[in-house]
Amino acid sequence: MTDQMQQIVLKQYCEGAPNPSDFELVSKDLPVPGEDQFRIRHIWNSVDPGTRSRLSGGDSYAAALPLGKPIDGFSVGIVDASENDAYPVGTKVFCAGGWRTHTIQNGKGFIGQVPDAVPLPLSLWIGVLGIPGLTAWFGLKSVAKFQAGDRVLVTSAAGPVGATAGQLAKAGGAEQVIGIAGSDKKCQWLVEEAGFDHAINYKTTPDLDAAISEAMPKGVDLLFDNVGNEMVNRVLPKMRLNGRICISGQVADYNLSPEETPGIVNTKPFITHRVLMQGLVVFDFAREFPVALNEMATLIGKGELKLQEERFEGIDKMPEAFCGLFRGENFGRRVVQVSAEE
Ligand SMILES: NC(=O)c1ccc[n+]([C@@H]2O[C@H](COP(=O)([O-])OP(=O)(O)OC[C@H]3O[C@@H](n4cnc5c(N)ncnc54)[C@H](OP(=O)(O)O)[C@@H]3O)[C@@H](O)[C@H]2O)c1
Incomplete structure (x- = not known):
């Protein structure tokens, strides 16, 4: 296993439509989980149009993202190092991971375990089940x-x-x-x-x-x-x-x-x-998420909720996948695979 991780950071604030040159791919040392923490190896990351609201330099409904910080997004992945008994190594999770290959989490905030009992493609947990x-x-x-x-x-x-x-x-x-x-x-x-x-x-x-x-x-x-x-x-x-x-x-x-x-x-x-x-x-409705997810998983299982997904491969493709959202290029959810499923 490599001792490095990769992430996409904001290089400069976007003016008008975002451009891949506004972003930069950087490597850094793979972080090690501390007490009660665990590390997630991201498998799928999302690109989300709402992220744009933090990329202009001024505060919107969310605060502006500082330059050099990794971009927000959602991720589904697997715990590959853990100091937290509730999230042992091998647990599959979805979370607000961002445009990176690994994150350290502590089980608080937007994070959940992918239920083994629901045999659906992993990427759905950042799509219709995200x-x-x-x-x-x-x-x-x-x-x-x-x-x-x-x-x-x-x-x-x-x-x-x-x-x-x-x-x-x-x-x-x-x-x-x-x-x-x-x-x-x-x-x-x-x-x-x-x-x-x-x-x-x-x-x-x-x-x-x-x-x-x-x-x-x-x-x-x-x-x-x-x-x-x-x-x-x-x-x-x-x-x-x-x-x-x-x-x-x-x-x-x-x-x-x-x-x-x-x-x-x-x-x-x-x-x-x-x-x-x-x-x-x-x-605002986070407490009710489990009920909604359960019902939507059932609808998907019965074939009553259809979805379109577009898959990209490699973390370096995230800026391009994101910028295309504002040109109407996406047909459904865009997800980017940043590591293998197993
Ligand atoms: N309120 C919340 O808590 C919350 C949470 C998540 C997402 N959202 C919002 O939900 C909305 C939909 O998100 P999504 O993930 O499903 O993305 P999405 O609808 O697929 O967004 C990209 C699409 O927006 C359309 N678009 C882009 N520029 C446009 C323009 N100038 N005029 C009209 N349409 C344009 C394009 O589709 P066409 O080909 O049809 O033009 C493009 O394919 C977004 O605005 C997002 O910010 C809100």
Whole structure:
């Protein structure tokens, strides 16, 4: 075994869309666990669009990442050295590991053991059984208070959060689930595989407002938004009485300065239609994660929750995999394999 580990650190703050040259791959000595600690050899790491919010140098909803620090992300791996009886060597875990090959943890914070009883691919524990799936679950059910019979509109619908949210709505008895996505291939998958009622390619539709109205002539009960202010502003006049908007993410706005970020001006429906809008921080629901994970694992096992995954190999591929998220290149969850499964 090598006595070195690798990690991707922030070399310079991103201006606009992130670029691979903003990041740097560095090696360092493999850390040794201290009292109550254990070391995880990462197998799969994720790239997440929300990470961008910490890479501009100014504080966003999370504090700016200092230069030279490893980038945030989620990881699934195996304990390869331990001073903690609850996490012996060989335990498979998912955690907030980041863009590195190894981390030291103490069992606190976002970490869990991969249940042996659930024979699913390991990478799912940073995908639909990780933060994206949990974001969909709690955004839909706890923030947007989904009810059977809702007419649901999901943006960035082919991403891991959006695709899961739409399928959970459909499984829960939604009257209608419509997705918005950026390619015909994504739209086709949403309808043919994920069971959405209809999908709109916002990049080729000449009039997106008209396309949404045509697809949802009775309006929108629940908007699950992953994209940002322009989209929310567009959909607000289409909200039905007692409509609910979950602000899950703002991928179209993450690369913009505050001055460049569009505003929301269509506020009248908040009064006329008693619309509620609420933001989500998925970790607020951490205590309920086990129940949601259990139910989603069951749905996956029964083939009732479909997912797309794109795999990259090698930690050096993480910047490229991340930057492509902002060009719409990912079709589903992007995961990067940084060591062998066994
Ligand atoms: N609130 C929370 O606690 C929480 C937790 C996790 C994630 N999130 C958020 O959930 C959202 C979805 O995350 P995800 O992991 O499933 O990623 P994702 O939706 O796959 O994000 C990447 C996709 O965003 C779309 N996109 C990129 N730039 C865009 C733009 N300028 N305008 C419109 N769409 C654009 C692209 O899809 P198209 O091809 O469709 O354009 C791209 O493939 C993100 O905003 C993320 O930050 C929130």
